[in-house]
Amino acid sequence: xxxxxxxxAVLVVTLACAVGLSLPAQTAATQxxxxxxxxxxxxxxxxxxxxxxxxxxxxxxxxxxxVRDPVxxxxxxxxxxxxxxxxxxxxxxxxxFVYGSRWKQRYFARSTDPKTGLPDYYVLPAQWDVxxxxxxxxxxxxxxxxxxxxxxxxxxxxxxGPLCDGCHSVNYNIETHRVTEWNVGCEKCHGxxxxxxxxxxxxxxxxxxxxxxxxxxxxxxxxxxQGQPLNNPIPDAHGQYYDWPVGYExxxxxxxxxxxxxxxxxxxxxxxxxxxxxxxxRMQGNDFVQSNMYHRAIRCFxxxxxxxxxxxxxxxxxxxxxxxxxxxxxxxxxxxxSVSEHTHHAVGSTGSQCTACxxxxxxxxxxxxxxxxxxxxxxxxxxxxxxxxxxxxTSCHKDKSNQWALQELKNWTTTSPWRVSN
Numbered sequence: 445x446x447x448x449x450x451x452x453a454v455l456v457v458t459l460a461c462a463v464g465l466s467l468p469a470q471t472a473a474t475q476x477x478x479x480x481x482x483x484x485x486x487x488x489x490x491x492x493x494x495x496x497x498x499x500x501x502x503x504x505x506x507x508x509x510x511v512r513d514p515v516x517x518x519x520x521x522x523x524x525x526x527x528x529x530x531x532x533x534x535x536x537x538x539x540x541f542v543y544g545s546r547w548k549q550r551y552f553a554r555s556t557d558p559k560t561g562l563p564d565y566y567v568l569p570a571q572w573d574v575x576x577x578x579x580x581x582x583x584x585x586x587x588x589x590x591x592x593x594x595x596x597x598x599x600x601x602x603x604x605g606p607l608c609d610g611c612h613s614v615n616y617n618i619e620t621h622r623v624t625e626w627n628v629g630c631e632k633c634h635g636x637x638x639x640x641x642x643x644x645x646x647x648x649x650x651x652x653x654x655x656x657x658x659x660x661x662x663x664x665x666x667x668x669x670q671g672q673p674l675n676n677p678i679p680d681a682h683g684q685y686y687d688w689p690v691g692y693e694x695x696x697x698x699x700x701x702x703x704x705x706x707x708x709x710x711x712x713x714x715x716x717x718x719x720x721x722x723x724x725x726r727m728q729g730n731d732f733v734q735s736n737m738y739h740r741a742i743r744c745f746x747x748x749x750x751x752x753x754x755x756x757x758x759x760x761x762x763x764x765x766x767x768x769x770x771x772x773x774x775x776x777x778x779x780x781x782s783v784s785e786h787t788h789h790a791v792g793s794t795g796s797q798c799t800a801c802x803x804x805x806x807x808x809x810x811x812x813x814x815x816x817x818x819x820x821x822x823x824x825x826x827x828x829x830x831x832x833x834x835x836x837x838t839s840c841h842k843d844k845s846n847q848w849a850l851q852e853l854k855n856w857t858t859t860s861p862w863r864v865s866n
């Protein structure tokens with residue numbers, strides 16, 4: 445295959461998978477959903493009595509601590525408010541919530557929604573880079589997120605209610621701007637729980653593990669995708685544009701409420717690289733639906749357990765153990781040689797981790813900080829030459845060229861050269 449054909453081949457395969465995924469592979473009879481239509485939201489504390497271990501584990505995760513009140517939780521404040529900094533024009537007394545703790549931390553101030561007159565919040569104009577421990581400006585620029593065109597220019601005129609809070613809370617009410625609880629609580633993934641609390645059965649609460657793979661993944665993709673509601677602006681929300689799937693609840697079909705960001709083969713922009721991989725954070729689901737993993741009915745929670753923070757990103761096992769549980773020698777997609785023979789890197793080295801080549805950190809979350817791709821495709825240096833997308837070889841070996849990487853890959857005898865170097 446000539447190099448000029450590589451991108452076309454990737455896109456053909458990706459689009460073919462997308463067409464296949466649109467087919468009704470599972471009938472209504474196989475789609476196990478719980479009946480929660482008469483239930484209402486009660487908050488995560490109502491789950492603690494019967495699910496003490498799961499509750500205690502979840503309570504320590506980032507899911508349970510996305511937004512925190514700095515008065516109640518002074519330890520949650522990561523930014524340096526002691527020393528003056530030209531990027532930070534506010535002090536801690538103005539902060540109602542801190543948001544984030546791994547890559548970045550942003551700061552919400554109380555406000556009034558300019559359209560509705562209801563209490564709301566807005567993001568203050570500086571963010572803390574957690575890794576580099578420094579302040580950076582925060583302002584969503586024009587020609588980036590789709591919603592920017594429908595809101596005024598200043599941060600204060602961009603309320604977090606329609607733009608953020610539906611994913612950082614449980615049961616956000618678009619008419620009152622009130623929530624059952626802040627953070628990603630139990631009912632964000634299991635649906636309204638009052639009926640289950642009153643009379644616990646397996647049929648009156650949503651268990652994502654019992655849903656078909658599409659609806660199971662939808663539970664995570666309600667927040668871990670870039671897109672917009674089907675009916676934007678939302679009619680009963682004063683005509684405002686929302687950046688989260690208003691009306692969706694676990695067990696429902698996300699596609700009835702939400703459309704993914706339109707990807708354009710060959711284009712590189714704010715959202716995507718030319719091979720359709722995500723260019724920015726919060727697009728794990730956009731990546732995942734393109735993958736063979738999704739096509740084979742793998743669910744997000746086959747790899748992640750949001751009830752524990754024992755491992756980074758709440759993965760269920762550390763390092764290669766997570767992947768090699770499934771990718772065994774008996775699996776057509778498994779290794780037929782040792783890991784180091786497959787990766788051509790030393791045992792235990794960074795380059796010998798499955799994620800190093802199949803989940804490179806290329807999606808930007810904050811300046812010079814990147815999260816992992818979830819297409820699981822190997823990005824050849826050929827694509828870097830053609831389109832500029834970073835590849836895992838020269839992203840690690842920064843002193844080497846793409847041509848060097850291609851020559852190295854051509855010498856590998858345990859991997860098809862048609863997949864990695866053409």
